[in-house]
Amino acid sequence: MYEIFDEFCWTKEQKTIIHDKHGIQGLGNFAHWTLTSSLSPVPMHYHSNMLEMHCMIKGTRHNQIAKDGRIFDYSTLSNQVFLTFPFEVHGTGDSPRYPCEFYSLQIDLTDPYHLFGLDQRFSFALYQRLTNLRHHQLVLGATHIEELRSAFNFVTESTPESCMVGVQFLTCFLFCLQFLTPVQKSKMMVIDPHIKASMDYMRTHMSEKLQLSDLAGIAG
Numbered sequence: 001m002y003e004i005f006d007e008f009c010w011t012k013e014q015k016t017i018i019h020d021k022h023g024i025q026g027l028g029n030f031a032h033w034t035l036t037s038s039l040s041p042v043p044m045h046y047h048s049n050m051l052e053m054h055c056m057i058k059g060t061r062h063n064q065i066a067k068d069g070r071i072f073d074y075s076t077l078s079n080q081v082f083l084t085f086p087f088e089v090h091g092t093g094d095s096p097r098y099p100c101e102f103y104s105l106q107i108d109l110t111d112p113y114h115l116f117g118l119d120q121r122f123s124f125a126l127y128q129r130l131t132n133l134r135h136h137q138l139v140l141g142a143t144h145i146e147e148l149r150s151a152f153n154f155v156t157e158s159t160p161e162s163c164m165v166g167v168q169f170l171t172c173f174l175f176c177l178q179f180l181t182p183v184q185k186s187k188m189m190v191i192d193p194h195i196k197a198s199m200d201y202m203r204t205h206m207s208e209k210l211q212l213s214d215l216a217g218i219a220g
Contacts, residue, residue, distance in 0.1 A: 004045040006031075013037075015156070019108075022155050024167060026115035026123075028106030032152055035059075035099045038204045044091035047084070051107040051130055055081045055140060055148055059100025064093045065136065079140045080183055083133060096204055103148050107174070116167050126171065129178045137183035144180070147173040194219045 006029050009016040016031040028050055044066060054061055056078050063074045063082055066089040073093070076082040084090045086109060112127035113120040147169045154166030198219040202210060 002045055003048060004042075017155060021158070022163060024155070024163060025117060026108050026111070027170070028108050029104065030106075030152060030155055031104045032102075033104065034101045035097060038096040038098055041094060041096060042092040044089050046087050046089050047106060049086050049108060049110045051086060051109060051133075052084045053081050053103075053105050053107075055103045055105075055145070057101040057103070057145065059098060059102075061097070061100055061102060062092055062095050063090060065090045074136060076137060079142075079145070081138050081140055081177075081180070083136050083138070085133075095200060098204075103152060105170075116171050117164075118171065126174060129175065133177060135182035138177065138180035139183060140180065144173055144176060147176075 006016055006018065008018045008021055009031075013035055014031065014033055016029055018029055019027065022030065028047075044064070054063070054076060056076050058078055060078075061076045061082065063076060063084075065072045065074070065084065071093075074082060107115075107130060109127060109131065113123050115123040115126050118126065151166045151169035151173065154162045154169065157163075157166075198215045201215065201218050
């Protein structure tokens with residue numbers, strides 16, 4: 001098992017700002033993904049002292065978490081956030097990463113008293129709220145998504161003034177996480193494996209002309 005460190009990237013599908021670029025205390029990678037084609041799976045890995053979030057805007061992202069010798073599967077839908085906690089082993093399993101849109105960010109919890117330029121009292125209060133989160137999936141509202149979108153847009157301007165504004169939106173978003181509704185297991189996506197096989201094929205071959213008979217054959 002190993003740790004993954006992303007690099008700065010600025011393409012049509014992936015915009016990833018690393019800490020060395022934005023310089024914001026307590027913030028690791030901050031990214032906006034708009035996948036229009038399928039990508040290879042993300043192998044199982046972990047992040048030291050990092051709380052990582054994938055906030056879905058459109059589409060579905062499949063994730064796996066390894067814990068106590070078992071693998072737990074999650075399907076995160078639009079308007080939901082998927083969280084992994086420090087040192088938690090996770091990945092996307094064997095399935096490709098299908099077309100979707102999401103924001104991802106990492107919160108570095110190494111220094112509880114110096115998060116996002118907050119004074120020590122507010123920084124530690126945020127640290128406590130983040131470390132007390134217990135659910136891997138939460139429901140996002142339109143306001144939370146707009147806060148996150150505004151935070152990313154201001155941070156990407158890369159000026160000291162714009163980063164200050166972006167941090168305000170980001171801390172609002174993070175402080176609100178404690179109040180979000182967890183995704184209930186009964187509401188998590190459960191798909192018949194035969195139907196899932198045909199859906200996986202469609203997602204992988206979106207740019208091709210698909211035949212109904214082929215999909216029916218894949219689904220059995």
